[in-house]
Amino acid sequence: MEFRVSGLEFLVVASLVDSKLETRNSKPLHTMTEETIQRILSRYPDRRSALLPLMHLCQEEAGYLTEEAMRGLAARLDLPPTQVAEVAMFYDMFRLKSGGRREIWVCHNLSCALLGAERVIRRLEEALGVSTGETTPDGLFTIKRVECLAACGLAPAIQVGPDYYGPVSHGDVETLVARLREQLAGSDQRAASCDRL
Ligand code: FES
Numbered sequence: 001m002e003f004r005v006s007g008l009e010f011l012v013v014a015s016l017v018d019s020k021l022e023t024r025n026s027k028p029l030h031t032m033t034e035e036t037i038q039r040i041l042s043r044y045p046d047r048r049s050a051l052l053p054l055m056h057l058c059q060e061e062a063g064y065l066t067e068e069a070m071r072g073l074a075a076r077l078d079l080p081p082t083q084v085a086e087v088a089m090f091y092d093m094f095r096l097k098s099g100g101r102r103e104i105w106v107c108h109n110l111s112c113a114l115l116g117a118e119r120v121i122r123r124l125e126e127a128l129g130v131s132t133g134e135t136t137p138d139g140l141f142t143i144k145r146v147e148c149l150a151a152c153g154l155a156p157a158i159q160v161g162p163d164y165y166g167p168v169s170h171g172d173v174e175t176l177v178a179r180l181r182e183q184l185a186g187s188d189q190r191a192a193s194c195d196r197l
Contacts, residue, residue, distance in 0.1 A: 037076075048077050051087060055094060060161060063101035063139070065094055100135045100142035102180055104160050109148040111155040115167065120156050121145065123170035127177050140184060141177075 154166025
């Protein structure tokens with residue numbers, strides 16, 4: 001793929017990102033269809049406005065935004081790679097390091113704590129066989145404790161990517177995990193890759 005700025009420029013940005021940007025040992029990218037990409041692009045008169053949703057898709061596929069994906073997005077949207085990297089660094093919702101393909105954020109702030117967040121976290125750890133902060137051996141899930149998700153009405157609340165779940169009881173955890181596994185299986189059936197955007 002041809003880029004409109006030099007690889008050197010991207011490397012300068014990568015050095016700014018420093019340890020936040022993992023460029024080695026990248027996992028193979030998972031795939032998305034050209035049809036999906038076109039559908040997103042068609043929503044925006046200016047294709048550059050599709051940056052955020054396409055970044056979300058790339059992250060959803062690989063679990064984090066790889067350098068390759070950001071380069072591909074920049075080329076496809078006619079944006080400087082520096083701009084894509086800056087957006088990725090600005091928003092907490094984007095990850096620049098590998099982890100589970102899905103990060104399961106469990107709020108443990110006041111409202112959620114009072115309504116059973118700790119039991120939910122313990123049940124989640126049991127269901128996935130890892131502790132909070134760890135990634136499952138299959139690389140699918142990472143559990144994270146987070147502060148208020150601004151979804152206190154759903155307490156105890158969980159966020160996975162753009163989706164919120166709640167109120168989640170400890171008895172709901174296995175159903176939630178099964179649903180997330182189904183989503184990932186569906187995602188695996190897609191066809192074109194982020195780095196070929
Ligand atoms: S305290 Fe949990 S979402 Fe606000």
